[in-house]
Amino acid sequence: MPIRRDDRGRYVEVELGRVEESLWLRCTECGELVFRRKLRETNHICPRCGAYFFLTAQERIASLCDEGSFQPLTVGHSSSDPLGFVDRRPYEERLAEAQSLTGLRDAVMVGRARVSGHPVMLAVMDFRFIGGSMGWVVGEEIATAIEGAAEGKNPFVLVVASGGARVQEGTVSLMQMAKTVAARSLLAEAGIPFIAVLTYPSTGGMLASVASLADVTVAEQGAMIGFAGPRVIEQTTGERLPAGFQTAKFALEHGIVDQVVTREALHDELGRVLGVLTEGGHAE
Amino acid sequence: MPSEEPIRVLEAKVAELRQMVVDGELDLKEELELLERKLHGLKEKRYASLSDWDRVALARHTDRPRGLRLVEAVTESFYELRGDRAIGDDPALRGGLARLGGHRAVLLFHHRGATAEEQRTCRSGMAKPQGYRKALRLMDIADRLRLPLVTLVDTPGAYPGVEAEEQNIAGAIAACIARMLSMRVPTISVIHGEGGSGGAIALAVADRVIMLENATYSVISPEGAAAILWKDAGAAPEAAGALRITAPRLLELAIADEVVPEPLGGAHNDPAATADALQAVIVRHLGELHVRSLDERMAMRYKRYRHAGGSRSNPDQG
Numbered sequence: 001m002p003i004r005r006d007d008r009g010r011y012v013e014v015e016l017g018r019v020e021e022s023l024w025l026r027c028t029e030c031g032e033l034v035f036r037r038k039l040r041e042t043n044h045i046c047p048r049c050g051a052y053f054f055l056t057a058q059e060r061i062a063s064l065c066d067e068g069s070f071q072p073l074t075v076g077h078s079s080s081d082p083l084g085f086v087d088r089r090p091y092e093e094r095l096a097e098a099q100s101l102t103g104l105r106d107a108v109m110v111g112r113a114r115v116s117g118h119p120v121m122l123a124v125m126d127f128r129f130i131g132g133s134m135g136w137v138v139g140e141e142i143a144t145a146i147e148g149a150a151e152g153k154n155p156f157v158l159v160v161a162s163g164g165a166r167v168q169e170g171t172v173s174l175m176q177m178a179k180t181v182a183a184r185s186l187l188a189e190a191g192i193p194f195i196a197v198l199t200y201p202s203t204g205g206m207l208a209s210v211a212s213l214a215d216v217t218v219a220e221q222g223a224m225i226g227f228a229g230p231r232v233i234e235q236t237t238g239e240r241l242p243a244g245f246q247t248a249k250f251a252l253e254h255g256i257v258d259q260v261v262t263r264e265a266l267h268d269e270l271g272r273v274l275g276v277l278t279e280g281g282h283a284e
Numbered sequence: 285m286p287s288e289e290p291i292r293v294l295e296a297k298v299a300e301l302r303q304m305v306v307d308g309e310l311d312l313k314e315e316l317e318l319l320e321r322k323l324h325g326l327k328e329k330r331y332a333s334l335s336d337w338d339r340v341a342l343a344r345h346t347d348r349p350r351g352l353r354l355v356e357a358v359t360e361s362f363y364e365l366r367g368d369r370a371i372g373d374d375p376a377l378r379g380g381l382a383r384l385g386g387h388r389a390v391l392l393f394h395h396r397g398a399t400a401e402e403q404r405t406c407r408s409g410m411a412k413p414q415g416y417r418k419a420l421r422l423m424d425i426a427d428r429l430r431l432p433l434v435t436l437v438d439t440p441g442a443y444p445g446v447e448a449e450e451q452n453i454a455g456a457i458a459a460c461i462a463r464m465l466s467m468r469v470p471t472i473s474v475i476h477g478e479g480g481s482g483g484a485i486a487l488a489v490a491d492r493v494i495m496l497e498n499a500t501y502s503v504i505s506p507e508g509a510a511a512i513l514w515k516d517a518g519a520a521p522e523a524a525g526a527l528r529i530t531a532p533r534l535l536e537l538a539i540a541d542e543v544v545p546e547p548l549g550g551a552h553n554d555p556a557a558t559a560d561a562l563q564a565v566i567v568r569h570l571g572e573l574h575v576r577s578l579d580e581r582m583a584m585r586y587k588r589y590r591h592a593g594g595s596r597s598n599p600d601q602g
């Protein structure tokens with residue numbers, strides 16, 4: 001788990017133990033050095049303490065979809081820099097770096113796939129790509145995937161791994177909240193189900209827009225679900241955060257999600273939900 | 285922001301002189317005219333080229349007309365509605381029924397509080413889930429009664445607190461965005477102070493987005509961006525520029541539709557003139573929206589937000 005408590009009982013965010021080139025990864029929870037290939041066998045769960053390492057988009061697709069069923073959607077654009085933004089480094093440089101690290105165009109992969117035999121439209125976010133933040137391209141890809149789902153009459157499955165809005169795109173990133181929510185109305189018009197899977201992390205502007213508007217919302221064990229970051233809350237209010245704050249269990253207990261599911265069970269769980277939603281019956 | 289001191293000193297002198305003229309003590313008309321011209325020149329020079337950071341300071345100015353005071357200045361009458369019918373009432377996000385330039389409307393606005401004590405109660409305009417759920421209730425009323433919706437946005441952001449998280453503040457904001465997009469009546473948002481992130485966009489997904497000249501609308505405060513990206517609190521002025529959060533920049537990005545000029549030196553220098561100008565612009569947009577059919581307005585709104593923020597990155601999209 002990438003969130004732990006420090007000795008004063010407060011929550012601190014710690015570096016996620018993934019270094020792309022190394023053979024071993026350090027578990028941020030128990031400190032164990034885990035052989036990478038071993039992690040692949042355990043679905044990226046620490047063999048010593050059971051902590052969840054986050055999944056890349058490619059790994060998530062492999063673990064969720066029926067083998068070989070994922071067909072990426074072609075969305076015709078490249079990563080953009082709407083403001084020509086430069087802080088200590090140009091945003092374009094950060095984008096190029098994230099692209100070479102992840103092999104992705106931006107922080108989401110969209111495409112058609114099958115889950116337990118059910119055809120779906122899938123959007124899977126990747127936390128490695130600038131914290132899975134939602135800028136113009138992510139908004140555009142999610143909106144395009146939703147349009148594809150509505151047209152093709154396939155349920156839309158969104159796997160969230162996002163820290164929120166992409167700061168480097170300023171107010172344009174804020175607009176992506178409106179863009180993705182606008183697209184979502186097409187699903188309602190077409191009577192197409194929308195399932196959200198909240199993983200680590202599902203926070204900020206992502207949670208305050210399309211990710212909160214699914215028909216069925218399941219949280220993966222190990223998820224972090226919340227609007228404001230723990231540090232922001234402490235600094236603004238001086239409040240002490242309760243144990244288990246913003247965990248999947250917390251979200252379930254406060255009525256924010258329908259179910260908490262382990263990583264191993266997620267594929268079957270989605271299959272069950274899709275089965276109930278799409279098989280037989282008299283839905284017009 | 286550079287000092288306003290020389291202007292304030294000259295203003296005091298001019299006022300003194302004017303009083304002497306009124307009292308008939310001395311014949312100082314010529315001197316007075318000269319000084320008034322000089323004062324105006326000084327103000328024009330001072331305020332002609334405001335930096336983005338100057339505008340951030342003006343947006344946050346303590347004397348800036350906002351909240352209930354602004355509502356009372358732009359409406360002929362206002363009847364407040366309270367409560368979300370579930371948890372409670374949030375004094376940071378208020379609303380009600382209003383008459384505005386002869387139009388009936390439902391009004392929603394952030395309220396930061398006028399006094400220090402009120403600011404504590406209102407958390408300086410940072411609304412809680414019950415505030416956004418009250419907003420949803422009032423949006424429903426607007427649609428039912430076929431009253432246009434006008435929102436006045438001025439918040440540092442939604443309230444970050446344990447209870448707000450327990451009551452799903454993110455879900456409340458998301459629901460507001462969705463509800464604003466589904467409104468059947470004309471909708472107008474005025475960002476007149478600070479438009480802070482999710483707490484602001486929850487009330488700003490409208491047919492028309494109007495900004496006061498010195499208002500800001502941003503995904504993060506310049507201070508926050510400076511800390512995260514520059515790792516230097518002193519970089520806030522630079523961040524304000526790079527993030528393009530001021531009204532003129534957002535007009536260029538087609539995120540704002542119109543910028544309402546403020547009195548020289550900012551809205552606080554003439555709140556009445558600011559309110560009059562704002563009311564005139566709101567009334568004009570309401571008039572423009574009223575003549576369009578429901579289908580046309582819904583299609584325009586969908587297109588606008590489906591392609592939002594794409595003006596520079598993807599010029600062939602609206």
Ligand SMILES: [Zn+2]
Pocket residue numbers: 027028029030031032046047048049050051
């Ligand atoms: Zn471990």
